[in-house]
Amino acid sequence: MTLTIATWNINSVRLRIDLVTAFLEAHKPDILCLQEIKCAEANFPSAAFTRLGYKHQVVHGQKGYHGVATVSRHPFVDAGRRGFCGKDDARHVHVVLPDRDVPITLHNFYVPAGGDEPDPAVNEKFAHKLAFLEEMKSWLTGAETNRPAILVGDLNIAPLEHDVWSHKQLLDVVSHTPVETNLLDAVQQAGGWIDAMRHFVPADEKLFTWWSYRAQDWAASNRGRRLDHVWVTPPLRGRLLGIEVLREARGWARPSDHVPVIARIAA
């Protein structure tokens, strides 16, 4: 038995609902975690998911931008959401999945992008991003490490050299600056999280999940970044079966700039 979990920054779930349903029909994950749904909860296209069997839905949305949702074919034991940095800007939701003995907690995150200037003194969006990560580090520490847990989402940081098309050229670019990559590493260490994507793909191999809309030819220039992540705690390490990055989705009609990442776990 396999538990299949997909994560995808969809960049408007209403605009791209047909892409989402095509993806679900083709890949049939048990659970799909979406980021940047860009709608209020009342406007979430709930029926389209229910029609395909994803009737268990937890949505943390707001009008216009950000927003996350986790939809599933199987019921949740529990669910919740958390506001970070004293805001309720719809960047997190979690669900609890029944498992063999101890239930699995599944976090779905949309970390702030951080704006253009990588200096918290002059750019409050970057300061917010760093504060958000600090809060993640404190909150996800300790207890989680010994429990089965999964953390997915758009973390808006490409931590390793080969998570970007050019390490040197992106060292000063928000998403790959040392202050961000060091802080993300601290979040990971604090919770004992394992990078499930790099568990399967060697660190010296390029691995991207996002390609800018601004490229003339995204596939030819291939100036991507790995901004989307799947982490698991040690109790799930031995149950990791594989990771798939659906690169082809970037070439679909009117695509998101992010592609789905699919994780398979022995159930």
Add this chain to the structure above:
DNA sequence: ATGGCTAACAACGTTAGA
């Protein structure tokens, strides 16, 4: 080195993405 694109909305420019 720069510019390049896409989406939402009490919308036709602004804010946000990264």
